[in-house]
Amino acid sequence: MEKISIDRNAFLYPMPVVLVGTKSSGQVNFLTVAWVSRVNYNPPLIAVALGKTHFSSAGIKECGEFSVCVPGKDLLEKVDCCGLVSGKRVDKSGLFDVFYGELGCAPMISGCPLCMECRLIETVDLPTNNLFIGEILSAWTEERHLTDGKPDVRKMEPLTLTMPDNRYWSVGETIGRAWHDGKGLLPRLKGKKT
Amino acid sequence: MEKISIDRNAFLYPMPVVLVGTKSSGQVNFLTVAWVSRVNYNPPLIAVALGKTHFSSAGIKECGEFSVCVPGKDLLEKVDCCGLVSGKRVDKSGLFDVFYGELGCAPMISGCPLCMECRLIETVDLPTNNLFIGEILSAWTEERHLTDGKPDVRKMEPLTLTMPDNRYWSVGETIGRAWHDGKGLLPRLKGKKT
Numbered sequence: 543m544e545k546i547s548i549d550r551n552a553f554l555y556p557m558p559v560v561l562v563g564t565k566s567s568g569q570v571n572f573l574t575v576a577w578v579s580r581v582n583y584n585p586p587l588i589a590v591a592l593g594k595t596h597f598s599s600a601g602i603k604e605c606g607e608f609s610v611c612v613p614g615k616d617l618l619e620k621v622d623c624c625g626l627v628s629g630k631r632v633d634k635s636g637l638f639d640v641f642y643g644e645l646g647c648a649p650m651i652s653g654c655p656l657c658m659e660c661r662l663i664e665t666v667d668l669p670t671n672n673l674f675i676g677e678i679l680s681a682w683t684e685e686r687h688l689t690d691g692k693p694d695v696r697k698m699e700p701l702t703l704t705m706p707d708n709r710y711w712s713v714g715e716t717i718g719r720a721w722h723d724g725k726g727l728l729p730r731l732k733g734k735k736t
Numbered sequence: 737m738e739k740i741s742i743d744r745n746a747f748l749y750p751m752p753v754v755l756v757g758t759k760s761s762g763q764v765n766f767l768t769v770a771w772v773s774r775v776n777y778n779p780p781l782i783a784v785a786l787g788k789t790h791f792s793s794a795g796i797k798e799c800g801e802f803s804v805c806v807p808g809k810d811l812l813e814k815v816d817c818c819g820l821v822s823g824k825r826v827d828k829s830g831l832f833d834v835f836y837g838e839l840g841c842a843p844m845i846s847g848c849p850l851c852m853e854c855r856l857i858e859t860v861d862l863p864t865n866n867l868f869i870g871e872i873l874s875a876w877t878e879e880r881h882l883t884d885g886k887p888d889v890r891k892m893e894p895l896t897l898t899m900p901d902n903r904y905w906s907v908g909e910t911i912g913r914a915w916h917d918g919k920g921l922l923p924r925l926k927g928k929k930t
Contacts, residue, residue, distance in 0.1 A: 543878040545835060545846070548887070551780040552852050552875035554772060555806050555887065555894040556907050558748040578748060579773035581785040582862040586745040589783070589867070591775040612749050615911055623918030623925075632925040641739060652739070658746050666860055666869070668776040673783070675860070675867075681746035684737040693742070693749065695898045695905065700749040702896070702907065704889045708915055711889065713750050713896065714908035717809055721902055724817030731817075731826040 556702035556711055561624060562590055563609035563640075563649040563657075564601030570635035570649045573598040574625030576703045577671075578610065586678040588660060591671045597629035602674050605647030606662040610676075611654040614699040615712055621701065622710075643680045655687040655698035750896035750905055755818055756784050757803035757834075757843040757851075758795030764829035764843045767792040768819030770897045771865075772804065780872040782854060785865045791823035796868050799841030800856040804870075805848040808893040809906060815895060816904075837874045849881040849892035 557576035564571050577591035588610055592599045602608045613621050620637045627634070639652040643659045650657035660676030687697045695713055702711045751770035758765050771785035782804055786793045796802045807815050814831045821828070833846040837853045844851035854870030881891045889907055896905045 543880060545876045545878060547837070548875050548877055548882075548885075550852070550872045550875050551777070552850060552872060552887070553774060554752040554754065554782075554804075555850065555889050555892055556752060556896065557773075558751060560748065577774045579751075579771045579783065579785065580747060581771055581783075581860075581867050582865045583745070585863060587862060587865075588748075589773065589775075589785075591773065591783075610748075618912045619918050619921055621918070622912065622914060622916065623921040626915060626918050627922060627925065630928070632922075632927055634925060636926065637921065637924075643741070656746060656749065658744070664860070666775075666858070666867075668781060668858075668869070669779060671776045673775050673860075673869075675862070678744045678746060681742050681744050682739045683742055684739060686737060688742075689901075691742075692901055693746070694901070695749050695903075698749055701911070702750065703914055705914075707883075707886055707888070708913060709889075709910045710912035710914055710917075712908035712911050714906035716903045717895070717906050718812045718816065718904040719902060720816060720897055720899075720904055721820060722816065723904075724813050724815070724820050727813055727817040727831065728821060728826075730830075731821065731828060732830065733826055734824070 553705045556704050559701040559703050561611045561613055562598055563611060564598045565605055565647040566597055566601035570640055571597055571601060571629035572624045572634055574621050587675055588678055589673050589675045591673050594672050599672050602662055607645045607647035608660050608676060609648040609650045610658045611651045612656040612700050613654045615701055617653055618710060643682060655683060656693055657682045747899045750898050753895040753897050755805045755807055756792055758792045759799055759841040760791055760795035764834055765791055765795060765823035766818045766828050768815055781869055782872055783867050783869045785867045788866050793866050796856055801839045801841035802854050802870060803842040803844045804852045805845045806850040806894050807848045809895055811847055837876060849877060850887055851876045
């Protein structure tokens with residue numbers, strides 16, 4: 543099939559959706575973010591990309607702390623709302639029951655199946671965004687979201703996002719085992735002379 | 737429900753899965769990566785977190801270019817295989833039909849519904865990983881993956897990954913419209929005094 547070039551402002555399919563929790567001048571705020579990724583295994587680091595002018599960016603710069611909360615699909619309306627309006631204009635904290643772990647500026651959401659509290663370790667200055675890299679100090683869940691002691695995506699029911707069609711999607715069926723299902727192809731690969 | 741603290745090495749649910757294409761000493765290589773995110777809108781930047789000792793990291797440092805390819809689930813076995821073995825030991829390029837856009841060190845995979853070719857603009861040095869931030873110069877697809885000129889996740893059929901249970905998942909049903917479904921909650925938010 544013929545390859546065609548499309549808008550270079552292309553996206554990943556699908557993107558995970560999280561709520562980033564911050565405190566700015568004492569105000570708890572939550573921002574919907576899909577530009578988020580783990581970036582280092584040990585210590586566990588996570589990066590979130592936020593617009594430089596966002597209220598949440600000011601909070602992270604002020605406090606050096608933030609949270610990353612993974613919402614379930616029962617929170618879809620509230621998740622979307624937190625991406626529609628700035629904490630500069632309204633107080634979004636009343637949408638959620640908030641709890642804290644060890645950090646005072648990393649508010650977390652009781653209704654989210656997984657929350658991570660993070661201490662900022664590096665800020666990467668990009669053209670319009672800041673990439674905030676945080677060390678995950680603690681991760682919080684509830685027994686009902688676990689299977690064999692591990693978070694179970696079927697119980698958490700997280701959201702994913704696609705752009706530019708701007709749709710939320712659930713997670714579908716399990717279709718394979720990672721670091722396993724490709725083993726049958728290994729004999730086909732040619733070894734290199736060393 | 738009572739919150740419990742789990743292993744702080746927590747993950748996002750689910751993570752997108754891509755193949756990162758590089759060239760090292762002339763050898764085309766593809767590495768399976770789930771730690772990837774867009775990080776800036778304009779110019780379009782994307783970040784991939786790779787182990788510092790990975791063959792692909794050497795390739796990106798050598799050339800200053802890489803690709804990010806979004807595979808469909810028909811490639812699951814090959815995608816998994818590219819995460820099982822290093823390009824230092826074997827030549828993985830024969831698994832795929834490779835094509836190029838404008839960059840000589842950003843090999844892309846014809847069988848992937850979406851590929852982005854990237855020029856490295858910044859390398860963030862983390863404890864065990866490098867976070868490579870690239871500008872997307874071009875994005876490539878085929879007409880059959882588009883609806884109304886935009887990539888359609890239902891046609892692309894991408895994979896997602898969860899850790900530490902190490903499972904691949906398909907994308908499920910559409911469950912909402914982003915920047916839309918939360919509008920009904922806006923009147924509930926208290927405005928701030930300015």
